[in-house]
Amino acid sequence: xxxxxxxxxxxxxxxxxxxxxxxxxxxxxxxxxxxxxxxxxxxxxxxxxxxxxxxxxxxxxxxxxxxxxxxxxxxxxxxxxxxxxxxxxxxxxxxxxxxxxxxxxxxxxxxxxxxxxxxxxxxxxxxxxxxxxxxxxxxxxxxxxxxxxxxxxxxxxxxxxxxxxxxxxxxxxxxxxxxxxxxxxxxxxxxxxxxxxxxxxxxxxxxxxxxxxxxxxxxxxxxxxxxxxxxxxxxxxxxxxxxxxxxxxxxxxxxxxxxxxxxxxxxxxxxxxxxxxxxxxxxxxxxxxxxxxxxxxxxxxxxxxxxxxxxxxxxxxxxxxxxxxxxxxxxxxxxxxxxxxxxxxxxxxxxxxxxxxxxxxxxxxxxxxxxxxxxxxxxxxxxxxxxxxxxxxxxxxxxxxxxxx
Amino acid sequence: xxxxxxxxxxxxxxxxxxxxxxxxxxxxxxxxxxxxxxxxxxxxxxxxxxxxxxxxxxxxxxxxxxxxxxxxxxxxxxxxxxxxxxxxxxxxxxxxxxxxxxxxxxxxxxxxxxxxxxxxxxxxxxxxxxxxxxxxxxxxxxxxxxxxxxxxxxxxxxxxxxxxxxxxxxxxxxxxxxxxxxxxxxxxxxxxxxxxxxxxxxxxxxxxxxxxxxxxxxxxxxxxxxxxxxxxxxxxxxxxxxxxxxxxxxxxxxxxxxxxxxxxxxxxxxxxxxxxxxxxxxxxxxxxxxxxxxxxxxxxxxxxxxxxxxxxxxxxxxxxxxxxxxxxxxxxxxxxxxxxxxxxxxxxxxxxxxxxxxxxxxxxxxxxxxxxxxxxxxxxxxxxxxxxxxxxxxxxxxxxxxxxx
Numbered sequence: 001x002x003x004x005x006x007x008x009x010x011x012x013x014x015x016x017x018x019x020x021x022x023x024x025x026x027x028x029x030x031x032x033x034x035x036x037x038x039x040x041x042x043x044x045x046x047x048x049x050x051x052x053x054x055x056x057x058x059x060x061x062x063x064x065x066x067x068x069x070x071x072x073x074x075x076x077x078x079x080x081x082x083x084x085x086x087x088x089x090x091x092x093x094x095x096x097x098x099x100x101x102x103x104x105x106x107x108x109x110x111x112x113x114x115x116x117x118x119x120x121x122x123x124x125x126x127x128x129x130x131x132x133x134x135x136x137x138x139x140x141x142x143x144x145x146x147x148x149x150x151x152x153x154x155x156x157x158x159x160x161x162x163x164x165x166x167x168x169x170x171x172x173x174x175x176x177x178x179x180x181x182x183x184x185x186x187x188x189x190x191x192x193x194x195x196x197x198x199x200x201x202x203x204x205x206x207x208x209x210x211x212x213x214x215x216x217x218x219x220x221x222x223x224x225x226x227x228x229x230x231x232x233x234x235x236x237x238x239x240x241x242x243x244x245x246x247x248x249x250x251x252x253x254x255x256x257x258x259x260x261x262x263x264x265x266x267x268x269x270x271x272x273x274x275x276x277x278x279x280x281x282x283x284x285x286x287x288x289x290x291x292x293x294x295x296x297x298x299x300x301x302x303x304x305x306x307x308x309x310x311x312x313x314x315x316x317x318x319x320x321x322x323x324x325x326x327x328x329x330x331x332x333x334x335x336x337x338x339x340x341x342x343x344x345x346x347x348x349x350x351x352x353x354x355x356x357x358x359x360x361x362x363x364x365x366x367x368x369x370x371x372x373x374x375x376x377x378x379x380x381x382x383x384x385x386x387x388x389x390x391x392x393x394x395x396x397x398x399x400x401x402x403x404x405x
Numbered sequence: 406x407x408x409x410x411x412x413x414x415x416x417x418x419x420x421x422x423x424x425x426x427x428x429x430x431x432x433x434x435x436x437x438x439x440x441x442x443x444x445x446x447x448x449x450x451x452x453x454x455x456x457x458x459x460x461x462x463x464x465x466x467x468x469x470x471x472x473x474x475x476x477x478x479x480x481x482x483x484x485x486x487x488x489x490x491x492x493x494x495x496x497x498x499x500x501x502x503x504x505x506x507x508x509x510x511x512x513x514x515x516x517x518x519x520x521x522x523x524x525x526x527x528x529x530x531x532x533x534x535x536x537x538x539x540x541x542x543x544x545x546x547x548x549x550x551x552x553x554x555x556x557x558x559x560x561x562x563x564x565x566x567x568x569x570x571x572x573x574x575x576x577x578x579x580x581x582x583x584x585x586x587x588x589x590x591x592x593x594x595x596x597x598x599x600x601x602x603x604x605x606x607x608x609x610x611x612x613x614x615x616x617x618x619x620x621x622x623x624x625x626x627x628x629x630x631x632x633x634x635x636x637x638x639x640x641x642x643x644x645x646x647x648x649x650x651x652x653x654x655x656x657x658x659x660x661x662x663x664x665x666x667x668x669x670x671x672x673x674x675x676x677x678x679x680x681x682x683x684x685x686x687x688x689x690x691x692x693x694x695x696x697x698x699x700x701x702x703x704x705x706x707x708x709x710x711x712x713x714x715x716x717x718x719x720x721x722x723x724x725x726x727x728x729x730x731x732x733x734x735x736x737x738x739x740x741x742x743x744x745x746x747x748x749x750x751x752x753x754x755x756x757x758x759x760x761x762x763x764x765x766x767x768x769x770x771x772x773x774x775x776x777x778x779x780x781x782x783x784x785x786x787x788x789x790x791x792x793x794x795x796x797x798x799x800x801x802x803x804x805x806x807x808x809x810x
């Protein structure tokens with residue numbers, strides 16, 4: 001058998017998680033495996049014993065029994081922002097109410113203030129260390145939302161920062177326009193004007209830079225009708241749809257996401273059985289965010305129930321300065337297992353293939369010929385060590401598009 | 406002012422946590438601070454503006470606003486062992502009972518088997534990566550217990566491994582003899598013979614290598630009377646006392662620890678208000694282990710209640726292959742805040758000064774002249790970021806006895 005010229009060969013992988021069901025089971029595990037990449041793509045996977053011997057690779061790695069998994073796909077983040085809210089976190093942990101926090105100048109509007117004050121360069125400089133930490137911890141693709149500008153210029157600057165960081169780092173970033181995060185501070189008594197701004201001038205500027213439109217559909221943010229209108233405007237501009245739904249209470253957002261055929265419905269903490277059945281039928285991916293429940297001391301998402309309802313499940317960090325300053329998918333995998341009832345296999349799948357589906361990406365999340373060579377060599381013999389050792393700093397080498405990071 | 410010759414000067418520390426109450430508050434924070442070490446000791450702390458200008462240091466670090474905290478003291482670990490139990494963890498997460506796990510060859514006796522099969526060199530090689538990970542994550546002193554041998558030779562080999570790792574790594578390890586972890590597998594129907602073995606030949610060999618004696622005092626392990634006898638024998642050999650108590654149920658161990666004047670009472674999950682009052686009166690330190698509750702999905706220790714009872718509180722990893730494969734104190738600090746109700750300040754104190762007190766060490770856990778220069782420069786402006794960013798990989802530089810690790 002002759003392969004395309006190989007740029008990277010990894011052999012003696014103790015456990016190769018392919019997510020390709022042709023190899024059996026949910027994760028398609030091959031033991032004592034090898035993988036070959038050419039350029040940015042996988043060209044061969046199989047047992048080390050069957051590795052084509054004419055493979056003349058530039059780089060050869062002997063994994064010496066370590067596990068290899070697909071690169072993590074973090075499908076829900078707000079990782080581009082300025083400032084931090086550590087004091088607010090400490091207040092909340094000491095029992096302060098949301099009203100106390102607002103009175104002390106905290107809450108989402110404090111991040112909006114800091115982000116508005118930042119230049120594009122400030123925003124990039126503040127965010128690159130987070131993105132770098134994500135990458136070295138194994139995340140090879142991440143979605144990032146706007147939504148801390150809430151005015152046309154700052155929303156644009158956030159999207160420009162996301163695009164700029166995508167250009168200057170190896171990670172792939174997927175930009176989402178979230179002008180409808182909360183109502184802009186200048187519009188508190190004129191919310192319909194803010195909705196018009198989002199659907200009109202803001203969207204017009206944002207659409208060329210964004211891949212998705214997102215709305216925080218909740219009693220504390222935007223109504224079902226407002227969400228419907230904003231989503232429709234976004235689709236008219238060519239954006240696909242993801243929605244924050246049913247996080248704080250059941251306001252009907254999950255059902256709306258299913259009705260609209262959204263790519264993903266995120267949070268879904270309070271979705272009913274009927275809501276989940278509708279998601280499953282619509283093929284909308286549920287993105288679970290157990291890091292938020294951890295940091296907010298709230299009930300974790302019931303991953304078991306969502307998975308068993310037949311919904312396609314992704315898990316993500318929700319990295320943001322207010323409710324979950326979480327950067328690594330390995331911690332989220334641990335939380336998904338320990339607090340949300342997924343098995344280690346399901347949690348890994350949800351962090352890789354599930355994340356890719358939640359972003360509508362069909363070229364990653366699976367290690368099979370033709371797919372992107374995005375993968376992680378773990379400092380462990382099995383992916384199960386990710387949840388078994390929740391602070392184990394497991395990634396050993398991260399490979400993005402066939403190149404060692 | 407003239408200082409002893411300085412070997413290390415760190416200036417422009419945004420927030421120096423000294424744990425020295427003369428600087429105010431629980432943590433004795435000095436802002437825009439500097440610290441000077443000579444050899445392995447701190448010789449000066451104060452504001453950067455007052456840094457003696459005749460300080461002629463070999464190494465100068467500008468912290469550029471980063472926070473500096475005392476090195477973490479992890480007062481309860483079982484970090485020296487062979488093998489792992491990732492499969493058992495996955496079974497438990499999928500709902501398997503303890504009986505199922507035993508039937509599949511899991512449980513503590515599987516670690517005993519693996520540890521008995523290991524040579525001294527195997528044991529050292531398997532454990533050094535864990536100890537190294539602890540060190541680079543900011544732990545500068547750790548207690549390590551025997552207790553996976555349960556026979557004279559293997560218990561001795563575990564203590565020899567602890568001493569060897571202490572010698573070959575910069576971290577300080579404190580060895581504890583825990584022959585009374587559970588009854589040895591050969592003695593299941595002859596438990597009094599096992600107690601005699603522990604108190605007799607095993608202790609005789611172990612005492613010269615160990616600093617403490619420990620007993621797992623619980624319905625599933627050793628009774629109050631057995632614990633009393635073993636502790637007494639240990640004291641006669643010059644060992645101080647720490648006890649595993651009231652972890653699985655209230656069997657009276659916390660009260661016994663107070664009565665015996667143990668240095669520490671560990672777990673104390675089920676201690677009553679009276680038990681805690683007795684600990685406070687005795688000056689016995691409570692070592693809380695929230696990583697166990699996390700990994701076992703059990704109720705977390707009520708740190709708020711223990712602290713408010715006036716007990717001196719430490720927090721520790723309990724690093725072990727069965728119930729908490731946790732290596733970093735930053736994760737434990739996060740858990741102590743988020744799940745056990747300590748404030749970020751209290752959790753940091755418990756991870757540093759509290760840990761030192763739990764090990765009877767008066768030369769560390771505080772950054773003041775004369776104390777060991779064990780400290781961590783954080784990649785953050787405040788120690789509060791440790792719990793705010795639970796997977797933030799915060800340590801930037803670790804300094805052990807005045808030297809950069």
